[in-house]
Amino acid sequence: MARTRPETRRVEEAAVDLPEGVAPPGTRGRILRAALKLFAEYGYYGASIRDIAAAVGINSATLYAHYPSKEQLLADLIVVGHEELHRRLLRALVESGSDPVEQLAALVRAQVLAHADFPLLAVVSNQELHALSPQAAAPALALREHSAELLLRVLDLGAQRGIFAVPDVRLAATAIGSIGIRVANWFHSGGAYSRERVADTFAEFALRIAGAAALPGDAGTTGPPPVAGQSIG
Amino acid sequence: MARTRPETRRVEEAAVDLPEGVAPPGTRGRILRAALKLFAEYGYYGASIRDIAAAVGINSATLYAHYPSKEQLLADLIVVGHEELHRRLLRALVESGSDPVEQLAALVRAQVLAHADFPLLAVVSNQELHALSPQAAAPALALREHSAELLLRVLDLGAQRGIFAVPDVRLAATAIGSIGIRVANWFHSGGAYSRERVADTFAEFALRIAGAAALPGDAGTTGPPPVAGQSIG
DNA sequence: GTCTATAGGCCGATAGAC
DNA sequence: GTCTATCGGCCTATAGAC
Numbered sequence: 001m002a003r004t005r006p007e008t009r010r011v012e013e014a015a016v017d018l019p020e021g022v023a024p025p026g027t028r029g030r031i032l033r034a035a036l037k038l039f040a041e042y043g044y045y046g047a048s049i050r051d052i053a054a055a056v057g058i059n060s061a062t063l064y065a066h067y068p069s070k071e072q073l074l075a076d077l078i079v080v081g082h083e084e085l086h087r088r089l090l091r092a093l094v095e096s097g098s099d100p101v102e103q104l105a106a107l108v109r110a111q112v113l114a115h116a117d118f119p120l121l122a123v124v125s126n127q128e129l130h131a132l133s134p135q136a137a138a139p140a141l142a143l144r145e146h147s148a149e150l151l152l153r154v155l156d157l158g159a160q161r162g163i164f165a166v167p168d169v170r171l172a173a174t175a176i177g178s179i180g181i182r183v184a185n186w187f188h189s190g191g192a193y194s195r196e197r198v199a200d201t202f203a204e205f206a207l208r209i210a211g212a213a214a215l216p217g218d219a220g221t222t223g224p225p226p227v228a229g230q231s232i233g
Numbered sequence: 234m235a236r237t238r239p240e241t242r243r244v245e246e247a248a249v250d251l252p253e254g255v256a257p258p259g260t261r262g263r264i265l266r267a268a269l270k271l272f273a274e275y276g277y278y279g280a281s282i283r284d285i286a287a288a289v290g291i292n293s294a295t296l297y298a299h300y301p302s303k304e305q306l307l308a309d310l311i312v313v314g315h316e317e318l319h320r321r322l323l324r325a326l327v328e329s330g331s332d333p334v335e336q337l338a339a340l341v342r343a344q345v346l347a348h349a350d351f352p353l354l355a356v357v358s359n360q361e362l363h364a365l366s367p368q369a370a371a372p373a374l375a376l377r378e379h380s381a382e383l384l385l386r387v388l389d390l391g392a393q394r395g396i397f398a399v400p401d402v403r404l405a406a407t408a409i410g411s412i413g414i415r416v417a418n419w420f421h422s423g424g425a426y427s428r429e430r431v432a433d434t435f436a437e438f439a440l441r442i443a444g445a446a447a448l449p450g451d452a453g454t455t456g457p458p459p460v461a462g463q464s465i466g
Numbered sequence: 467g468t469c470t471a472t473a474g475g476c477c478g479a480t481a482g483a484c
Numbered sequence: 485g486t487c488t489a490t491c492g493g494c495c496t497a498t499a500g501a502c
Contacts (some may be wrong), residue, residue, distance in 0.1 A: 184416065
């Protein structure tokens with residue numbers, strides 16, 4: 001394993017954590033968390049079975065009593081990551097009303113919070129998927145498709161109703177999704193911004209991209225109201 | 234090397250290419266291009282010296298007549314990538330007027346076009362930097378800092394002049410930058426959108442994030458003008 | 467500059483004792 | 485379930501012939 005290089009991290013230092021209830025108990029769970037940390041930091045090919053075992057404090061052979069292969073370890077992590085995001089997005093939509101503005105804000109808030117709460121998991125899910133065989137990657141890809149569809153449908157509905165004004169729905173979805181995905185690469189809980197602050201601000205940005213109004217009660221913006229000819233529409 | 238897995242690519246298929254004038258002539262240049270392709274597809278640790286040599290059609294030992302180490306190959310690529318982006322951003326600013334709106338649009342257009350023109354180089358520059366030693370990474374990190382500073386200064390200036398209306402300049406810069414960076418992961422020249430279309434649309438999104446007006450002559454948006462209470466400001 | 471050959475080491479995974 | 489020991493293979497890099 002390469003040495004730790006704080007200046008060039010793929011992801012900020014984070015308490016290694018998995019969503020509640022998904023880590024297996026005992027040694028198996030400790031292996032999964034160690035793999036998460038090392039895959040996030042060094043990549044799948046950059047972290048060895050021996051590295052993971054050493055981080056847990058067991059012999060590398062012992063690892064195979066808990067997982068059949070290194071690839072299965074990665075596959076489990078990536079499924080967990082995609083499931084957690086999809087679950088949060090669904091819940092956000094369910095808890096929203098029928099207003100596309102509210103729905104879009106809820107989706108973006110949920111995506112940002114998921115990436116802020118589990119940055120290591122998000123980095124591994126997004127940047128190490130390529131190391132899985134197509135069969136092992138398929139479940140995660142299906143979940144990814146469903147998650148993308150949720151955002152696209154909300155944007156489409158809002159555009160059809162004239163609530164959103166956007167030059168291209170698919171490019172808007174791509175742009176909005178990109179903002180949230182990258183949160184995993186820079187957010188850390190001791191940083192300048194709270195998770196809620198980022199989520200609220202990025203939800204506001206998503207509404208602006210969509211050409212919608214700010215939600216009532218949202219954080220105000222600095223600067224004057226728009227001058228003539230600068231309103232969006 | 235792992236097999237090719239089209240379903241789970243880190244980057245879309247792309248003509249392997251480097252900015253004009255940066256690839257060395259002859260075998261050395263062919264090695265650099267092969268390394269670019271393989272590092273982008275499999276990551277630094279996922280592509281071996283033997284893989285790169287095989288792609289060029291030479292023996293792995295021959296590679297060391299051209300490059301002193303595998304790490305130097307990566308370091309060269311990453312410097313080239315960061316230099317190209319910084320060069321384009323500077324030129325975009327120089328060719329812009331003093332209007333922050335025009336400057337922001339020009340910066341975003343330049344960033345998007347750089348990532349669309351050299352997606353492999355962008356992916357390697359962004360996602361493999363962690364594999365370099367701090368010394369080898371330092372030049373690229375300095376360039377990255379300068380590039381980020383350009384965007385931040387334009388946003389700051391516009392906000393101070395009341396031309397932009399943004400809740401947080403740093404978060405706005407992060408969001409705008411994220412949209413462009415991710416272009417390298419999904420754009421391909423045979424796809425549904427031309428590079429110019431993406432650049433124009435994402436420049437428009439950046440202006441919306443900044444709370445600015447669309448540039449005159451920009452592509453129109455679908456949907457009606459905003460209803461009362463939905464204008465940005 | 468390109469090759470063959472190989473050094474020296476780490477890789478994922480397994481066998482078998484306890 | 486954990487260990488020691490090890491297999492067969494691939495890794496980066498070098499030596500030395502041509």
